[in-house]
Amino acid sequence: RAMSSITVQPPKCLQKTFVAPRRHMFGPGPSNVPPRILAAGAEPIIGHMHPEMLEIMSDIKSGIQYAFQTQNNMTIAVSGTGHTAMECAIFNAVEPGEGVLTAVNGIWGERAAEMAERIGARVNSIVTTAGGYFTSEEIDRALAKHKPVLFFLTHGESSTGVVHPLDGIGDICHKHNCLFLVDCVASMGGAPLHMDKQGIDILYSGSQKVLNAPPGTAPISFSERACQKVFNRKTKPVSFFLDMTWLANYWGCDGKPARIYHHTAPVSAFYSLRESLAILAEQGLENSWRRHKEVAEYFHEGLENMGLKLFVKDKNARLPTVTTIVAPPGYDWKEITSYIMKNHNLEISGGLGPSVGQVLRVGLMGGNSSKASVDMVLEALRDALRYCHKSKV
Numbered sequence: 001r002a003m004s005s006i007t008v009q010p011p012k013c014l015q016k017t018f019v020a021p022r023r024h025m026f027g028p029g030p031s032n033v034p035p036r037i038l039a040a041g042a043e044p045i046i047g048h049m050h051p052e053m054l055e056i057m058s059d060i061k062s063g064i065q066y067a068f069q070t071q072n073n074m075t076i077a078v079s080g081t082g083h084t085a086m087e088c089a090i091f092n093a094v095e096p097g098e099g100v101l102t103a104v105n106g107i108w109g110e111r112a113a114e115m116a117e118r119i120g121a122r123v124n125s126i127v128t129t130a131g132g133y134f135t136s137e138e139i140d141r142a143l144a145k146h147k148p149v150l151f152f153l154t155h156g157e158s159s160t161g162v163v164h165p166l167d168g169i170g171d172i173c174h175k176h177n178c179l180f181l182v183d184c185v186a187s188m189g190g191a192p193l194h195m196d197k198q199g200i201d202i203l204y205s206g207s208q209k210v211l212n213a214p215p216g217t218a219p220i221s222f223s224e225r226a227c228q229k230v231f232n233r234k235t236k237p238v239s240f241f242l243d244m245t246w247l248a249n250y251w252g253c254d255g256k257p258a259r260i261y262h263h264t265a266p267v268s269a270f271y272s273l274r275e276s277l278a279i280l281a282e283q284g285l286e287n288s289w290r291r292h293k294e295v296a297e298y299f300h301e302g303l304e305n306m307g308l309k310l311f312v313k314d315k316n317a318r319l320p321t322v323t324t325i326v327a328p329p330g331y332d333w334k335e336i337t338s339y340i341m342k343n344h345n346l347e348i349s350g351g352l353g354p355s356v357g358q359v360l361r362v363g364l365m366g367g368n369s370s371k372a373s374v375d376m377v378l379e380a381l382r383d384a385l386r387y388c389h390k391s392k393v
């Protein structure tokens, strides 16, 4: 028998057929992907530069412009998750030595600060307690003091369950000659947002929350003011993959006749993203905002009727997509989430960053935002509180 050159044998584990579990994805993301979007992603692969693909990218661009409520030409989807879009925004808008101010009322402002530090920016943060948000006066004062070129704010703080007011902040940033960067990964489609009217200069989101597409693509848009800065840099952005000069051409946003190969687009992920944006357009953005609000209010009422407390006291500041519930006293929150996964096949999660140990988080996004889902979560919680161990304190 001829000697084999193989020293590592084919793994036994790969001989088993794989079937993904069916679960109710009611954590802060990813959310369930409906059959129509899964089916779009299962279509045959075509080349990433074929005319049909360029048309799909153009459709995606229009869909994002609608979801963001923007006319910005510089609107694309980054090949990567929400974090990729975050880095794309910061790496392109900021040069080493420039100032960045981040608003920290949860984990996302902390992460944005770390990303900016890594590229050698001068970073300052304003910080408030988990569950809180900032007044326009606080932001105005901090901008006057630190004079950053970029101000980062999270619209939907998924780690604390807060939706941050946006009106007026764009004007304040522009008064201080500063770009306004907003994270809407957890809020887009689920809470009112008007990129152009609200003077947002860079806005990014993700595919796996309200859009109900698989994780792995991330909408992002740059205003004319942002483009002025991004395309007049003295230094090249640290990332080749996220360089907007390349991506603008790749997405046909730079007015040049020829598209140059930059990277191989995640073709199937773009099919799914296109379908998810088509569904949002069919349903209507305002209907989606309204439904998320009504379902969240129905959920909050049900929780309070069970004797549970909401983590965000100010009703108007409650994020309609991700609800934070004060961790029930006397219980181990991990036992509750495991019990619900095991017995109800349903994902809810604990806290993240500053809210760890303090809250349970429930995300009802896109197709999951329905009264039927709320009833399922309330039933699961009721059951868990009955059967999980409670200490006698």
Ligand code: PMP
Residues within 6 Å of the ligand: 028, 029, 081, 082, 083, 084, 108, 154, 156, 157, 158, 159, 183, 184, 185, 186, 206, 215
């Ligand atoms: N920002 C917010 C507000 C988020 O909720 C998330 C996802 N939890 C992200 C950014 C990061 O997105 P991703 O996990 O897709 O990288």
